[in-house]
Amino acid sequence: MTVQIHQRSAVLEAFRAAGIRQVLTDPVEVAIFAKDACPLDQAMPAFVVVAESADDVVAAVRVCNRFSLPFTARGAGTGISGGAVPVEGGVVISLAKLNRILEVDPENRCAWVGPGLVNLQLSEHVRPYGLHYAPDPSSYMVSTIGGNVAENAGGPHCLAYGVTTNHILGLELVLPTGEVVTLGGKAAEYPGFDLRGLVVGSEGTLGIVTRVLVKLTPNPPELRTLLISFRSLADAAAAVSAVIAAGVIPVALEMMDRPCLEVIEEYVHAGYPADAEAVLIVEVDGLPGKVAAEAEQVAQIARAHNAVEVRLATDPEQRARLWFGRRAAFGAIAKLKPNYYLHDFVVPRTRLVEVLTQIRTICEKYGFVPLNVFHAGDGNLHPLIVYDYAEAGAYERALRAGQEIIRVCIAAGGTLSGEHGIGIEKRDLMPLVFSPEDLAAMRRLKRAFDPNNLANPDKLLPLETAGQEAAH
Amino acid sequence: MAVSADLRETLVGLVGPENVLTGPETLLYAVDGVAPKAVVFPETRDQVREIVRAARRERLGVLPFGGGTKVGFGNPPAAYDIAVVTRRLNRVVDYSPADLTVVVEAGLGFDRLTDLLRREGQFLPLDPVGPGRSTVGGIVAAGLGGLRRAFYGPPRDWVLGVAAVAGDGELIRGGGRTVKNVSGYDLCRLLAGSWGSLGIIVELCFKVFPLPPEDVLAVLGLPAPADLFGLGRDVWRQVPYPAAILGLDAESARTLTGRGPAGGALLVLFSGVRPDLESQLSQLRSVAGGRAEFFEVVRDDDLPGLWARLCDHPDLVGRDLPVWVRLSVPPAEIGAFAPNVAGRRFLADIAGGIINLYREPDDPAGMVDLRRRANAAGGSLALGRAPAALKAAFPAWDALPAPELMDRVKRALDPDGILSPGRLVR
Incomplete structure (x- = not known):
């Protein structure tokens, strides 16, 4: 879909008449909105509306409807499945300036915030109340709450606290046709379907969120972090299962494998044991008695599974040091080769070792060494394939390896995405996990929200082929 | 209420005579004083699908029915021809304690699930009303928070995957069997709390937790x-x-x-x-x-x-x-x-x-x-x-937020409005 030259000035005029002050059209300026952090796709939008208020978003959506222009909402653009990639010649609606904290309500442990607010800033802002916002995707220093809502973002601490949707109490949503609705709120129960729950994770395809009511979680009185190294991946994975089986749900349970550790040590010097085959970061929180008991239990289980070393951090500084390497992993990997392809799959926790072994075999077949840094506690794998785009055929090989890995994960009872979303990257793989009936139902839901198919079209669902929907 | 011989015959043909009631016992399944014309007890999800398809052909009103512990909620049904009782759809499909997940059919009693989980030192902290009678499908379809909701969250936060027969007679699935999942629209949350208005839930995958010491x-x-x-x-x-x-x-x-x-x-x-x-x-x-x-x-x-x-x-x-x-x-x-x-x-x-x-x-x-x-x-x-x-x-619910959108969502999954008509939406 493209904008004719003669229409361009009419659209621009309509944006201005609707009171929108900032519309970018200069190709140099709009170019940075052509892609997100997904290596696969890009498309040049004709317009970028920099919204300064929820009213701007409503006005922009209405103009898009008048001219039948597809629009894509955008936060920080850190998504890695192509969810924020616009339609060529369409409109990007940037929400980055809707970044205010509108209300903090400590008595109801919640806050209304703008979608452009950066995740970490929210937790920093509410710290004086003894509260924080629990979901902490690795991008939390830059990614926005609105983007987190769109992708139902996860993070290391979601094992015990749950993913984004568990922490979103309400939403103000601009429907794709321009009406504004408020879904959910500060009370526990409201009549009607849980459309709030449907919108979270819908990747901007059901409308644009202009205000978010987030749940705030009390800061734990006590927190302990363990760093445990193993001589084998199988031992580490068995320890993970044993911890869960013992009835301990750590707030975080992260694993890194040897190739990943080597890179982190070389570039970040986190002080991790570089000779280990696998390292676990385990965090337990809560009341002192529980934390002491669980930390001891985890250490014992680790030793029983041949752990070489167990390090315990109790104060914030030690904790920060243990987490530093994990948080810096992707940055370190970027120094290894210019490009990386980060995957995101979930498999049942009990199949971890088997799937990791298969991933390694597949990668080696294509001439790569996979790096694994992932959320072991919930079976959320993030195999990384590093490559150099300039090297002939490397990119294509990385893609092919990725496709094979996906099939292995699905065959192990897993799913396509744990926390990064489907976007463009995986939309055509959806039939691997969903039947034609499932997908048809999802399409009809999309149409119920977006009859003109303008809200971030061609994402999340496989492209329709002619004659498909005939049954309905 | 007189029942058409055709309806009984159709249902018996689908599930067998032992799984259909049309006599005075239908009164046990009355909702707001209205008894259904027939009560049917499917044993498989395919049977549920066939029942809904048959009902759709005849434009009959269908109400899913679990343990009946929350049947007083909602407005009186606009049409109530068939009660689909899920209680014979009650198998444990897969329980993987080490994964903290359990897959069960919707008619499984909450008490039976609780016993099963307790043997592995686990539980599902939902605290439903009438724990001895309520079914897991009914608990999720109602979506009501239990007594520990503020600490553990509502039922929707514990549902990882769902299979349901939508009002168009198709089996639809959302989510999966993993504790994290963003693949497609979250049908689990859409169906949780939908009071049987969008689909008849036939299977659920739950996240479970270790019992506290x-x-x-x-x-x-x-x-x-x-x-x-x-x-x-x-x-x-x-x-x-x-x-x-x-x-x-x-x-x-x-x-x-x-x-x-x-x-x-x-x-x-x-x-x-x-x-x-x-x-x-x-x-x-x-x-x-x-x-x-x-x-x-x-x-x-x-x-x-x-x-x-x-x-x-x-x-x-x-x-x-x-x-x-x-x-x-x-x-x-x-x-x-x-x-x-x-x-x-x-x-x-x-x-x-x-x-x-x-x-x-x-x-x-x-x-x-x-x-x-x-x-x-x-x-x-x-x-x-x-x-x-x-x-x-006095309406059973407050005025719905975004009523037109709710209505379009209802039509998307139940185009002829045969599921729980009038109970929550029209």
Whole structure:
């Protein structure tokens, strides 16, 4: 879909008449909105509306409807499945300036915030109340709450606290046709379907969120972090299962494998044991008695599974040091080769070792060494394939390896995405996990929200082929 | 009600004569005084699909039916031809304790699931009403939070995957069997709390949790009713990690504990390891100070039975009272509703801002005022049960937010409006 030259000035005029002050059209300026952090796709939008208020978003959506222009909402653009990639010649609606904290309500442990607010800033802002916002995707220093809502973002601490949707109490949503609705709120129960729950994770395809009511979680009185190294991946994975089986749900349970550790040590010097085959970061929180008991239990289980070393951090500084390497992993990997392809799959926790072994075999077949840094506690794998785009055929090989890995994960009872979303990257793989009936139902839901198919079209669902929907 | 021979024949052809009722026993499945023309007990999801397809061809109204513990919710059905009872769809499909997941059919009783999980030291913290009768499908379809909702979250947060037969007769699935999943629209959350209006849930995958090492329940008797919600909120503010903070009227407190404090009872549940529990109890004592006239601790073998009776509040607290009002407000606002419960029987989740109020169907004007106040406070009021006359004058739900959108969503999954018509949406 493209904008004719003669229409361009009419659209621009309509944006201005609707009171929108900032519309970018200069190709140099709009170019940075052509892609997100997904290596696969890009498309040049004709317009970028920099919204300064929820009213701007409503006005922009209405103009898009008048001219039948597809629009894509955008936060920080850190998504890695192509969810924020616009339609060529369409409109990007940037929400980055809707970044205010509108209300903090400590008595109801919640806050209304703008979608452009950066995740970490929210937790920093509410710290004086003894509260924080629990979901902490690795991008939390830059990614926005609105983007987190769109992708139902996860993070290391979601094992015990749950993913984004568990922490979103309400939403103000601009429907794709321009009406504004408020879904959910500060009370526990409201009549009607849980459309709030449907919108979270819908990747901007059901409308644009202009205000978010987030749940705030009390800061734990006590927190302990363990760093445990193993001589084998199988031992580490068995320890993970044993911890869960013992009835301990750590707030975080992260694993890194040897190739990943080597890179982190070389570039970040986190002080991790570089000779280990696998390292676990385990965090337990809560009341002192529980934390002491669980930390001891985890250490014992680790030793029983041949752990070489167990390090315990109790104060914030030690904790920060243990987490530093994990948080810096992707940055370190970027120094290894210019490009990386980060995957995101979930498999049942009990199949971890088997799937990791298969991933390694597949990668080696294509001439790569996979790096694994992932959320072991919930079976959320993030195999990384590093490559150099300039090297002939490397990119294509990385893609092919990725496709094979996906099939292995699905065959192990897993799913396509744990926390990064489907976007463009995986939309055509959806039939691997969903039947034609499932997908048809999802399409009809999309149409119920977006009859003109303008809200971030061609994402999340496989492209329709002619004659498909005939049954309905 | 006369039943067409055709309908009976069709249903018998689909599920066999042993799984169809058309006689006076259909009265057991009456909803708001209306009995269905036929009651059918499918044993497989394919049978559910065939039943819905047959109903769609004839434009018959279908209501899914689990244990019937929440059947009083909702407006009277606009059409009620077939009750689809899920109780024979009750297999455990897959239980993987090490993955903390369990896949079960929708008609499985919550008590059976609880027994299964307990053998592995795990549980599903939903605390449904009528735990001995409710089915997992009914619990999710209603979506009501249990007594520990503020701590553990509502049913929707525990559903990882769902399979349902939509109103168009197709089997649809959402989510999966993994604890994290963002693949496609979240049909789990859409179906949770949809009251059978979008699909008949046939299978669910739940996330489960390890049982806490120990639970203790503190029962505080209050001398004056005015202080109950205030003390509950103080506890919420000052004592870390209560698993539940409940308020109970004086008469129900007497029924439950044998002691009748004039101001009702505050019940505070803690779960964890012994040293933490002792420290929480001592913090609770100091917050309560002189405000409680007695302070008892229920633990060990005495606790599960008492807790089950609390979960059965429609029978325990609401005994002989025909109206169940479920009020849900922002938790900090609950104190403002103390005058509305004064002298009445109620169970309140003070941490979660939910009041289950039981009463006679008198004073409809007072109900209208209560709904207006709940809405003004940012909350909602629903009827959990009420005589038909009251429902005719007083809608079971508040006005829906975004009604046109809700309607389009309904049509997307139930194009002919045959599932639970009129109960929640038209």
